[in-house]
Amino acid sequence: MKAGDNAARHRRDRTTSGSLAVVERNSSGIPPFDEKKRLAELHSLDILDTPPEEGFDRYTRLASEIFKVPMAMVSLVDEDRQWFKSSVGLEVGETPLEASFCVHALKQDMLEVPDTLQNDVFHHHPAVTGSPFVRFYMGAVLRGPTGQPLGTLCIMDTHSRYLTRLQRNWLRTFGHLVEELINHNHALSVGSQKEHSDSYSQSYTHIGLPAEALFKDTLANLLRLSNKEEYYLAVLYLRLNRLDEISRTNSRFTRDTILHCLAERLSAPSNKVLATGHLSLACFGAVISLPSVGDFFDVIIPIVNDLSRPIELDEMTVRLDVDVGISLSPLDGLTSEDLLERARAALNEPISPEGVHVFSHEAEKAALRRHAIEQRLEPALLNNLLSQHYQPQMLADGSRIVGFEALARWQDEELGSVSPGEFVPVAEKSRRLSGLLMEWSLRMVCEKAQHWPLQPSDAPLRIAINVPADQFSQQGFVEWVLATLEEHRLSPERLTLELTEVSLLTDVDKAIQTMRDLQDHNIAVALDDFGTGYSSLSYLKNLPIDTLKIDKSFIDDLPDDSRAMELVNGIIRIIHGLGLQVVAEGVETEAQRAVLQELGCNVIQGFLFSRPVAADNALTLFNRWQSDM
Ligand code: C2E
Ligand code: CA
Ligand code: CA
Secondary structure: OOOOHHHHHHHHHHHHHOOOOOOOOOOOOOOOOOHHHHHHHHHHOOOOOOOOOHHHHHHHHHHHHHOOOOEEEEEEEOOOEEEEEEEEOOOOOEEEHHHOOHHHHOOOOEEEEOOHHHOOOOOOOHHHHOOOOOOEEEEEEEEOOOOOEEEEEEEEEOOOOOOOHHHHHHHHHHHHHHHHHHHHHHHHHOOOHHHHHHHHHHHEOOOOOEOHHHHHHHHHHHHHHHHHOOOEEEEEEEEEOOHHHHHHHOOOOOHHHHHHHHHHHHHOHHHOEEEEEEEEOOEEEEEEEEOOHHHHHHHHHHHHHHHHOOEEEOOEEEOOOEEEEEEEEOOOOOOHHHHHHHHHHHHHOOOOOOOOEEOOHHHHHHHHHHHHHHHHHHHHHHOOOEEEEEEEEEEOOOOOEEEEEEEEEEEEOOOEEEOHHHHHHHHOOOHHHHHHHHHHHHHHHHHHHOOOOOOOOOOOOEEEEEOOOOOOOOOOHHHHHHHHHHHOOOOHHHEEEEEOOHHHHOOHHHHHHHHHHHHHOOOEEEEEEEOOOOOOHHHHOOOOOOEEEEOHHHHHOOOOOHHHHHHHHHHHHHHHHOOOEEEEOOOOOHHHHHHHHHHOOOEEOOOOOOOOEOHHHHHHHHHHHHHHO
16 A cells, blocks of 8 residues: 555545544543454554555654654554554564553553653663663554554653643644544455555555645645644645756656656655645645744755755766745645645745745735736726826927827726736736737727827827737737728827837747838837847847837936946937937936936936826826927
8 A cells, every 4th residue: 555545545535424434432432442352453454564654654753743752653552562553763663562652551542651760660661771761651542443442643752751731632633643544544445446546546646646635635634733733834835847858858867757756855754744745747745844933944945955956866967946835834824725825826926045935925915916907907998997198208308299108097996006017017918908908008099199289390299109018919910000090080190109129029020020011101119118128239220110218227327327327328329320219218307308418319208297197188288388389
């Protein structure tokens, strides 16, 4: 039987029968003791001399860890020996009954010996006077399906100790969990072989680790225990990156060799991991107990380092790329689902200086908000619940408004005010949403701008709209823009399309062709946010654009920062050399405006002149500037 199998059976039984097997007890809570019946029950369970099982080992490990004792075991008392189904800190697999404490526990529910040297029965006991020199013993009796005592889950120490009532209860609870393992294990082994193998393959993945459902089940058990005592459980979600790539470039390593190796590391008894799971091909789960939050990194980082160290085989070294997301119970959640989900979600968090990703409620809130935005944006666009504001673009000397940039504003019933900085990136993740946003922007501009007066001068008053990254490369984009303008009887000379470099990434040649088509039809093209992306000045000369917008981050440091001055000066000269217009974004002070004018910047946009304003106010602004001239 494989490791942890009992837990799987336990889970299956629970789901089919709806309740856990209950050990029979008499009115005093302890069944009548009959050595013959007891041995018959023990032997009927077919557990003696079976191989070690992870399901049991985890509980002895957990007991040793939590009670901070060097020895813990699941001891089964046979006719003439005690046999250990699982043990921590003991070299031997069984001992004669004379050397057993557990045999003394069988007539009760618990046996506690705080100091063996002070105890008349035990001070001459061979395990006290000789190895392992037991000073403290506490055993919780394990019972079979009819209530016969089989042995104990016990902890031992070489120093005397006194447990609190809470701690005693806890060992008792642990004992019940081990009982469940034994009894359900047996209940299933009397079922058919086929049923067994089905249950096995459902519960374990091909590398022999518990699958997600079983892992969650074990985690739920551990949570139940940790709730009673003051310790924390850290849930780790480990993602092995580039698995295929690693196995391809190291032909001797198959994917499974790597997975098996990780599984072994996770299950190594020394690593203090209480439960492990194989959640999907390249993702693992692990549970670690922490005495206090302060121990978080001290305990976890060595384990993570050990897991992700390179795999050495036949003088070859394979480096692993493992991302680790962590959530902490009870702070980050109380159920196994929540904790696992949050450990997974933590992978989207920035990496900590220690090299792991730690769940934070703020980030979760942000993720939930992003999700809500994704859900609510489409109906909002379809029902025209967004509004469009317009920010004037002025000549650098401030004398005249030459255009406006249209910027979306969204006040949602549930989400409150949602800035474009929030919803545009969400929209850009979905072709449908970004398409709807594009349609909405252009339609709004057409509806407003057709009522706006033309410039008295030759130059047309242009309105700029932002084009979502993926829209520019859509089939038929130019035709669609032209048709929409025509429908609203708006001249193409009134429109500027602002793109960012991301729009050019997928297919530069196609993008260049689209720009040419637009220019051929007198629609202006501006490259937005210049300086924030790849921003190689060298490719600019190949781009058919009319205007380049220098990003606010460059303008911010003007005029005092000499490096920023040099940069902006250089950019403006190169842009002018290419025959393009320069717009400076985010101009907030008169000093910035003055220096930009001096450097030859053509157009200025920023709070210095006006924030983006509603359509009516934009018109007022425009008329006022015209009359001031
Ligand atoms: P952007 O295209 O770079 O737009 C300029 C942003 O800078 C606007 O922010 C504007 O309000 C802000 N801004 C302008 N002058 C100043 C200034 O002097 N100081 C400061 N601190 N900020 C200034 P907003 O409206 O929040 O838009 C953010 C981004 O969202 C825009 O950056 C644009 O990329 C995107 N966006 C906005 N509206 C739309 C839209 O309707 N469609 C699409 N596709 N994207 C939009
Ligand atoms: Ca823009
Ligand atoms: Ca910009």
